[in-house]
Amino acid sequence: MDVCMNFAEEVSQWIADNCPDEMFTPMPVIEEVWGGRKEQFVNADAKVWLERVAEQGWLAPSWPKEYGGAGLDSDQVKTLKNTFKTLGCRPALMSLGIWMMGPTIMEFGNDEQKLRFLPDIAAGKTRWCQGYSEPGAGSDLASLSCKAELDTETNEYVVSGQKVWTSYADKSDYLFCLVRTDFNASKHNGISVLLIDMESQGVSTQPIRLISGASHFCEVFLDQVRVPAANLLGEINHGWSIAKRMLEHERKMMGQSDLTDNYNPVLSDFAKRYQGDENGRIADLALRDRIANNEIDIAALDLTNLRIKEEIKAGEFPIASTTLKYAMTLAYQDKFELLLEILGNKGLGWEDLQSFLTDEERAAREFAFSKIQTIGGGTSEIQLNIIAKRLLGLPD
Numbered sequence: 001m002d003v004c005m006n007f008a009e010e011v012s013q014w015i016a017d018n019c020p021d022e023m024f025t026p027m028p029v030i031e032e033v034w035g036g037r038k039e040q041f042v043n044a045d046a047k048v049w050l051e052r053v054a055e056q057g058w059l060a061p062s063w064p065k066e067y068g069g070a071g072l073d074s075d076q077v078k079t080l081k082n083t084f085k086t087l088g089c090r091p092a093l094m095s096l097g098i099w100m101m102g103p104t105i106m107e108f109g110n111d112e113q114k115l116r117f118l119p120d121i122a123a124g125k126t127r128w129c130q131g132y133s134e135p136g137a138g139s140d141l142a143s144l145s146c147k148a149e150l151d152t153e154t155n156e157y158v159v160s161g162q163k164v165w166t167s168y169a170d171k172s173d174y175l176f177c178l179v180r181t182d183f184n185a186s187k188h189n190g191i192s193v194l195l196i197d198m199e200s201q202g203v204s205t206q207p208i209r210l211i212s213g214a215s216h217f218c219e220v221f222l223d224q225v226r227v228p229a230a231n232l233l234g235e236i237n238h239g240w241s242i243a244k245r246m247l248e249h250e251r252k253m254m255g256q257s258d259l260t261d262n263y264n265p266v267l268s269d270f271a272k273r274y275q276g277d278e279n280g281r282i283a284d285l286a287l288r289d290r291i292a293n294n295e296i297d298i299a300a301l302d303l304t305n306l307r308i309k310e311e312i313k314a315g316e317f318p319i320a321s322t323t324l325k326y327a328m329t330l331a332y333q334d335k336f337e338l339l340l341e342i343l344g345n346k347g348l349g350w351e352d353l354q355s356f357l358t359d360e361e362r363a364a365r366e367f368a369f370s371k372i373q374t375i376g377g378g379t380s381e382i383q384l385n386i387i388a389k390r391l392l393g394l395p396d
């Protein structure tokens, strides 16, 4: 306990010495930082903040130091996160690379790959996207057909095919790409994972617009793209288990309520502010009841999440990430339905946001975004199938 207290003090002091003043203010959407070679910092202080946090290894605090992390244990990571949150500083970076690809490369990559890719991910210098879904392969992912053939003369894979719904592909530096390397094997057995530089000749992207107004999705076209064999992750034709492991990381990430601390409105505070405060309690009894239920659901899921982390520490990788993803994404939708109700016309900000406060301006877009959370990372129906088969042992 004392060790954690000392560490919390150390972190607080470091933040006081290093966090630029502006990074203590709520973050407008356009100032989010996702890193990578194409990052354009809207706020110059965000760049300073990113570099300082990265230098501490605190963007990926649990990763070993040799891979750009800080080698912290899980209690220290918790203390670090809580201290950042309590002091109200902005997250320095949002990163699929840190949440999903990095841990998978750490587990399946060889030493050369780990040293080549992980430090840049941990420093926010490269941004990654996930090349899984294809026009003919979504829920039934293993039927993917993007093809890779080894050119034995140059020791390169030649990749041709199309990916779809690839989040942030147009802004990313690397594609974590599932390819079919054996068309004769059964569908789960002929898949491999290639780590593809988005600058490679033959890679192109086309953005797709979402109902939230943003267009973080892309189609990715791969036309005779040459990928060094050194970028094959794991064994040839054994990529399916790697693909599933990264999905577990993705679902674990989606099963957290405070992934980025970026926009995490406390409904009870909003309700008191916008719908009336009666002696420190939400005035409307019915609303109070609904908010309490939602906050209890999310708190219970967060505690379950902590339990899962302990299980992972003990060497297990439980299926609970699927259950949590399923439950948390529904609770998240419920939360943003409630938020819009509470805010009334202050929750309708979309464009021309001058008349909205920073914590009002994101509500409508987050509400719309919550609707797609039960699809991304595998739909809710697919999560229920997995739970039925793998957790409950029900027949196919």
Ligand SMILES: Cc1cc2nc3c(=O)[nH]c(=O)nc-3n(C[C@H](O)[C@H](O)[C@H](O)COP(=O)(O)OP(=O)(O)OC[C@H]3O[C@@H](n4cnc5c(N)ncnc54)[C@H](O)[C@@H]3O)c2cc1C
Residues within 6 Å of the ligand: 129, 130, 131, 132, 133, 134, 137, 138, 139, 140, 164, 165, 166, 167, 168, 372, 373, 375, 376, 377, 378, 379, 380, 381, 382, 385
């Ligand atoms: C926010 C978001 C981000 C995403 N980011 C990425 C990304 O970065 N990279 C990437 O590769 N993909 C990404 N996707 C794509 C996502 O993984 C797919 O949309 C998802 O797996 C569903 O596939 P599909 O869209 O082809 O739907 P389909 O598979 O065609 O499914 C259509 C409907 O049928 C249901 N269904 C299908 N099969 C079954 C079954 N066996 N049992 C019961 N119901 C079934 C589904 O639940 C769904 O309701 C993203 C999607 C979203 C929404």
